Amino acid sequence: MLVACGADDIKHSKTDHWDVSLQRSTGSYGIVYIGDETKISDFKYDVSGTNISQQGSALSEHPTPFNMSGTVTDSEKNSDPIQFVISWNNRIESVTFQ
Secondary structure, three states: OEEEOOOOOEEEEEOOOEEEEEEOOOOEEEEEEOOOOOEEOOEEEEEEEOOEEEEEEEOOOEEOOOEEEEEOOOHHHOOOOEEEEEEEOOEEEEEEEO
16 A cells, blocks of 8 residues: 655555546545556546545456446535545555545
């Protein structure tokens, strides 16, 4: 697990296979696959934190490059850590934004 720190309001955190960004003031996030697999299947993610619990998925098979974006509800009201847990192709990785 990597912990993100950054300038401005947009923070990035990378795992071996994913680059995740979060802009806490708007809740906007992006999840970008940076690994070397050619297909992503059974993609799911969970976003959690104090008073935050959201999920998303793209269960069909997708070629790479692959990305997903959306909005974390009420992230601007919360200064506690927000965690993204990403699963795909029978793998799991996570990032935490402080």
